[in-house]
Amino acid sequence: MNFRSEEELRSFGKQLAKQLRGGDWVSINGPLGAGKTVLCSGILQGLGFCGEVASPSYAIVHLYEPPELSIAVAHADLYRLDNVSELEELGLAEERAGRITLVEWAERAGSDYAIPSLCISIEPQADGSRNVQMKMEENEAANRT
Ligand SMILES: Nc1ncnc2c1ncn2[C@@H]1O[C@H](COP(=O)(O)OP(=O)(O)O)[C@@H](O)[C@H]1O
Numbered sequence: 001m002n003f004r005s006e007e008e009l010r011s012f013g014k015q016l017a018k019q020l021r022g023g024d025w026v027s028i029n030g031p032l033g034a035g036k037t038v039l040c041s042g043i044l045q046g047l048g049f050c051g052e053v054a055s056p057s058y059a060i061v062h063l064y065e066p067p068e069l070s071i072a073v074a075h076a077d078l079y080r081l082d083n084v085s086e087l088e089e090l091g092l093a094e095e096r097a098g099r100i101t102l103v104e105w106a107e108r109a110g111s112d113y114a115i116p117s118l119c120i121s122i123e124p125q126a127d128g129s130r131n132v133q134m135k136m137e138e139n140e141a142a143n144r145t
């Protein structure tokens, strides 16, 4: 898929939100400025959140909870993570059930930390548009047609 503007990518996130459910872990990768936070803000809007979505790059995790949106969301950014033990202290994987977890720079956690339900990668193109690839975990795809 290709998105020509921030608005297009955000509205894709809004649509995608409808496919997500409690327990989902969405890994989002792509270089700095690719649009990972834009996509997350679209997803949060799609779940009913009306406020401003700030990047969690300093806090590492921002939590959003009902009634501000329809389901709890943990929005994480692992860019500043020093090591995986720091991630374990945050308890992201343990708290996964019952909420949706959106993880920017998921690749920094390594592949053993959590099994994603959905992997998204965003690649900026020379013309300023963004190519987006999405891969759903096999069992998940079968479960939600
Ligand atoms: N086609 C596009 N899709 C998404 N963002 C775009 C696009 N073109 C330009 N941008 C800009 O790129 C930036 C993406 O920022 P952000 O979502 O914070 O990136 P990341 O979280 O991946 O570091 C925003 O300033 C946005 O306006």
Ligand SMILES: [Mg+2]
Residues within 6 Å of the ligand: 036, 037, 055, 077, 104
């Ligand atoms: Mg970001």
